[in-house]
Structures are given as C-alpha cells and as structure tokens.
Amino acid sequence: MTMPKGYGSKTGxxxxxxxxxxxxxxxxxxxQRARMGDEQNKPLLNQVNYVLLHLHLAGKHDSKPTYxxxxxxxxxxxxxxxxxxxxxxxxxxxxxxxxxxFFQTKSVRS
Numbered sequence: 001m002t003m004p005k006g007y008g009s010k011t012g013x014x015x016x017x018x019x020x021x022x023x024x025x026x027x028x029x030x031x032q033r034a035r036m037g038d039e040q041n042k043p044l045l046n047q048v049n050y051v052l053l054h055l056h057l058a059g060k061h062d063s064k065p066t067y068x069x070x071x072x073x074x075x076x077x078x079x080x081x082x083x084x085x086x087x088x089x090x091x092x093x094x095x096x097x098x099x100x101x102f103f104q105t106k107s108v109r110s
Contacts, residue, residue, distance in 0.1 A: 019078035
C-alpha cells in the first residue's frame with residue numbers, strides 16, 4: 001500500500017508542520033543555496049520553490065510539504081510571497097518645457 005505524501009512526518013495538533021520544522025528537515029546544502037545572501041529576511045516563496053524543485057528532481061517526494069502546509073505557511077505569514085522595498089515618494093516638481101519631459105512634443109515647421 002502506498003502511503004500519501006508526507007505521511008508520518010507531520011507534527012502539531014492540526015496535523016501540519018510549521019515552516020521551520022519542514023525547513024529543518026531539508027538538506028543544509030540545499031537551504032544554503034536557496035537562501036544565499038538573504039538569511040536575515042523571511043524566506044520567499046521563490047526560495048521555497050527552488051528547494052521543492054530540487055527535492056522533486058532528486059526523487060525525494062516524501063520530503064515535500066503538502067498543499068495545505070504550503071498554503072498555511074503563506075497565509076500565516078511564515079513565508080513571504082513577494083518582498084517589496086520601501087517606496088520613496090518624490091514631490092511633484094514642475095518640469096519646464098524643453099528640460100527633458102517625457103511627453104514633450106516638438107513643433108515641426110516646414
């Protein structure tokens with residue numbers, strides 16, 4: 001009988017692993033390659049996808065999280081889907097005609 005993916009490796013009352021539990025079970029060389037230079041921030045979904053792809057290619061399907069676990073990590077904020085930098089707001093400065101306005105038009109005389 002084939003057991004479902006992730007069977008026997010889940011913990012917690014809800015039956016789902018936390019992201020840190022799963023990340024700790026991933027080989028360390030793979031986690032280091034996925035997070036290289038970004039260790040101080042929350043993991044990104046793209047970094048998790050990188051690890052999932054390599055686990056899939058290595059045939060380690062039991063090591064991959066379930067859909068419910070992945071969805072729970074995203075909805076609970078354990079991983080970020082997208083990281084936005086802080087926006088800098090520049091005040092509206094009028095641009096004089098002829099000083100590089102993108103929508104500037106030229107008058108053509110024949």
